[in-house]
Amino acid sequence: MRVVVPFGGRSPKTRLASFFDADERRDFAISMLRDVLDAIVDAGGDPTVVADAPVEVEAPVTVDDRPLSAVVEDELGSDDPVAVVMADLALATPAALTRLFETDGDVVAVPGLGGGTNALVVRQPEFSVDYHGASILDHRRIARDAGLSFVELDSMRLAIDVDEPTDIVEVLLHGAGRSRAWLSDAGVTLECGSGRVEAVRRRR
Numbered sequence: 518m519r520v521v522v523p524f525g526g527r528s529p530k531t532r533l534a535s536f537f538d539a540d541e542r543r544d545f546a547i548s549m550l551r552d553v554l555d556a557i558v559d560a561g562g563d564p565t566v567v568a569d570a571p572v573e574v575e576a577p578v579t580v581d582d583r584p585l586s587a588v589v590e591d592e593l594g595s596d597d598p599v600a601v602v603m604a605d606l607a608l609a610t611p612a613a614l615t616r617l618f619e620t621d622g623d624v625v626a627v628p629g630l631g632g633g634t635n636a637l638v639v640r641q642p643e644f645s646v647d648y649h650g651a652s653i654l655d656h657r658r659i660a661r662d663a664g665l666s667f668v669e670l671d672s673m674r675l676a677i678d679v680d681e682p683t684d685i686v687e688v689l690l691h692g693a694g695r696s697r698a699w700l701s702d703a704g705v706t707l708e709c710g711s712g713r714v715e716a717v718r719r720r721r
């Protein structure tokens with residue numbers, strides 16, 4: 518399946534600014550992108566990165582600096598199915614993505630923690646995207662208004678997009694690829710106190 522991977526590489530992961538400076542955030546974002554691309558290829562997908570600035574990865578990259586929804590919208594609209602998988606799904610595995618690609622429905626969506634839409638499979642050209650905010654609600658409505666079936670996939674590995682420091686905890690707990698290694702190299706570890714487990718950074 519054709520898989521579009523949007524990547525905002527100019528100023529990524531601003532919500533992690535309490536942990537990482539701008540260069541580090543870009544480096545970490547590229548590590549996650551590479552993990553996601555590997556998982557897509559291992560799941561039999563054919564990825565294209567649609568980025569707002571050039572980035573060197575082992576997949577074709579289209580550079581387009583228009584807003585996210587506009588660039589993804591341009592990738593939809595054909596009769597062939599297309600998937601959209603966000604670049605910050607550091608826990609994505611081939612098995613989780615295979616399940617996504619094989620789930621039936623005019624539109625299959627993986628809700629992200631907090632209301633986003635972490636992944637989509639679109640099999641009907643009448644669907645359109647509206648990202649940001651609680652986009653899962655918008656995507657449900659857009660599908661319903663177009664008379665399309667909208668199937669939501671419950672997947673822990675695809676529901677966690679790495680936006681906030683609490684998401685870093687999940688990468689340290691469950692991650693295996695470059696993203697987890699990058700965090701360890703940056704001195705980020707888990708701190709288990711009396712409350713919820715936290716990520717902390719020991720600066721060197």
Ligand SMILES: Nc1nc2c(ncn2[C@@H]2O[C@H](COP(=O)(O)OP(=O)(O)OP(=O)(O)O)[C@@H](O)[C@H]2O)c(=O)[nH]1
Pocket residue numbers: 522523524525526528529530531532533567568569581583584585588602603604605680
């Ligand atoms: N092509 C493209 N992709 C984007 C853009 N903004 C975000 N993305 C991608 O869309 C997905 C979700 O991004 P967000 O988590 O909302 O944004 P972010 O810039 O990575 O992080 P924040 O600065 O914390 O909002 C990720 O794959 C981003 O790389 C954009 O303007 N253009």
Ligand SMILES: C[C@H](OP(=O)(O)O)C(=O)O
Pocket residue numbers: 585629631632633634635647648649650651652653678680
């Ligand atoms: C782009 C946005 O991502 P989030 O800000 O939820 O990470 C969304 O999924 O609508």
